[in-house]
Amino acid sequence: MPLLRDTWLVFLRQLRPTLHNPVTGLGFSLLQPVLYLALFAPLLSGMPGAMGRNSLDWFVPGVLAMLALFGTSFAGFGLLPELRSGAHERLLAAPVSRVALLLGRVMRDIAILLVQSTAILLLVIPFGLRVSPLGAAAGLLVLLVMGVGLGTLSYMLAMSVKQEFVFPAILQTTTMPLILLSGILLPMELAPTWLYTLSRINPLSHVVDAERALFAGDFGDPSVLLGSGVALAVAVVALALGTRLMRRLAA
Amino acid sequence: MDRPVIDAADLRVRYRGAESDAVAGMTFTVASGEVFGFLGPSGAGKSTVQRVLTRLLRGYGGSASVFGRPLHAWGAEYYERIGVGFELPAAFGKLTAAENLAAVARLYRRPALPVGELLDLVDLGAVADRRVDGFSKGMRMRLNLARALIHRPDLLFLDEPTGGQDPVHAAALREVIRDQARRGATVFLTTHDMATADRLCDRVAFVVGGRIAAVDSPRAFKLRYGRPGVRVEYRIGGRLDSAELPLDRLAADSRLADLLARGAVETVHTREASLDDVFATVTRSRL
Ligand SMILES: Nc1ncnc2c1ncn2[C@@H]1O[C@H](COP(=O)(O)OP(=O)(O)OP(=O)(O)O)[C@@H](O)[C@H]1O
Ligand SMILES: [Mg+2]
Numbered sequence: 001m002p003l004l005r006d007t008w009l010v011f012l013r014q015l016r017p018t019l020h021n022p023v024t025g026l027g028f029s030l031l032q033p034v035l036y037l038a039l040f041a042p043l044l045s046g047m048p049g050a051m052g053r054n055s056l057d058w059f060v061p062g063v064l065a066m067l068a069l070f071g072t073s074f075a076g077f078g079l080l081p082e083l084r085s086g087a088h089e090r091l092l093a094a095p096v097s098r099v100a101l102l103l104g105r106v107m108r109d110i111a112i113l114l115v116q117s118t119a120i121l122l123l124v125i126p127f128g129l130r131v132s133p134l135g136a137a138a139g140l141l142v143l144l145v146m147g148v149g150l151g152t153l154s155y156m157l158a159m160s161v162k163q164e165f166v167f168p169a170i171l172q173t174t175t176m177p178l179i180l181l182s183g184i185l186l187p188m189e190l191a192p193t194w195l196y197t198l199s200r201i202n203p204l205s206h207v208v209d210a211e212r213a214l215f216a217g218d219f220g221d222p223s224v225l226l227g228s229g230v231a232l233a234v235a236v237v238a239l240a241l242g243t244r245l246m247r248r249l250a251a
Numbered sequence: 252m253d254r255p256v257i258d259a260a261d262l263r264v265r266y267r268g269a270e271s272d273a274v275a276g277m278t279f280t281v282a283s284g285e286v287f288g289f290l291g292p293s294g295a296g297k298s299t300v301q302r303v304l305t306r307l308l309r310g311y312g313g314s315a316s317v318f319g320r321p322l323h324a325w326g327a328e329y330y331e332r333i334g335v336g337f338e339l340p341a342a343f344g345k346l347t348a349a350e351n352l353a354a355v356a357r358l359y360r361r362p363a364l365p366v367g368e369l370l371d372l373v374d375l376g377a378v379a380d381r382r383v384d385g386f387s388k389g390m391r392m393r394l395n396l397a398r399a400l401i402h403r404p405d406l407l408f409l410d411e412p413t414g415g416q417d418p419v420h421a422a423a424l425r426e427v428i429r430d431q432a433r434r435g436a437t438v439f440l441t442t443h444d445m446a447t448a449d450r451l452c453d454r455v456a457f458v459v460g461g462r463i464a465a466v467d468s469p470r471a472f473k474l475r476y477g478r479p480g481v482r483v484e485y486r487i488g489g490r491l492d493s494a495e496l497p498l499d500r501l502a503a504d505s506r507l508a509d510l511l512a513r514g515a516v517e518t519v520h521t522r523e524a525s526l527d528d529v530f531a532t533v534t535r536s537r538l
Contacts, residue, residue, distance in 0.1 A: 002327075006358075013354050017345040085341040090398075093305055093337075094358040095330040 010104020061211035062184035072151035076158030098246040132217025139214035149234030255280035263312035275461035291458030334404030340391035344384040359402040445526040477524015485515040
């Protein structure tokens, strides 16, 4: 099938610079979650309740969700120079499925996200993280699905905005409230009612809840179904829109 | 006569927000195996026409067929048959020259030319394993050309293929493009380099303000617009002077013989019309 073959080709082509230079490709984006774990997580141990008792168990799923959010929603940034230089236009003038140009890129970002989140998990386990292996695997899967959606949206945004100074401004203003209202840093149960209500509207907060339940191996928790559903919905909607955009861009 | 490879009729393009048409009704055909040149001032609409014919710009008026099929009826298989050399060189900067071509080759179902051979052809063999980030403009342009040739396309679109080249490299690239025509490919090229247009093109179109002002062979243009003759520089009484003597009256004109007899002549040059003169005349009258 040409779409699968082309997606694979674009995936390989996108992955190559990362393989050339794994430290800058993978390492730098790991710095943020590692700093959170090293310099912020210890603060939580002084907090009352479950969060204080097992602060790593509570915090790590959220940090991974944050990694997934930043890792994929800024993905379009890498497309901007290619749009400006005309490198992207060159691919449009090759016999490659237009949709594959999008999917191959998203798959690359997802592969990197998988490597990064696994690395974080392996790094934290010796410090006393207790996870259900099956639950963690399911949790990572949910994050990857959400990442497919966010990455796709990011590339669509890059293609419509095109300008290198507008793109990060838009992303900053959308990701910041998403993070603050997600309950990644502190439990939203501490919030006043209006703030708590806002956080329930934030799709990310449901994914974070699902992650926490899954990492604890609590598959029966209602948040698991809700969070996975939200992640899946984001991916499906984004892929539908992205496919349409690419088809329209050139056929 | 064969059906033309490119058949464009009343092509029109207006960019969004523009006050006037960038391409304002162009009609032309390009025959199979022909090297067809687009010449004209900056902003005349040359690259825009290439963007239409390579299906990167879909919003156009008029009609255009390539290989006997309307442009809009072509799908991805169109790109198996055409090779595109873009105006601005862009490559995957973090990859080497060889990796760049290999990555491109994989996109085609047609058998690709060996990467090493292609790089030698454009004189990049010695830097095959260097990252393109460190290439000069001329090197990037040559990689750009190699990229367009990799799948032996039937039709080549080349925007400024000799851009940024020294005279030796420019001549070598003209030879590469000539070879493409020899193996049967059709070439549609845009250039500001009159030497390239003159030596390479079977026919050239002068484009001004989105319209085609004239189409003919370089030779016919030079004959029509040129005033062949000789230019004589001579010195009389220590003062340097010059005269232009038309070829058709040279035999009847005694001035040259007189000057020669007086030993006053310092240089004699034949003064053929160059394509530069034609360019200046054609584009000035239409601007
Ligand atoms: N993307 C674009 N958006 C709006 N206007 C454009 C765009 N590209 C080109 N134009 C305009 O269309 C006209 C024709 O441009 P085009 O690039 O086709 O010229 P050209 O003949 O290739 O010039 P040059 O010799 O400088 O490359 C110009 O007036 C230019 O400003
Ligand atoms: Mg141009």
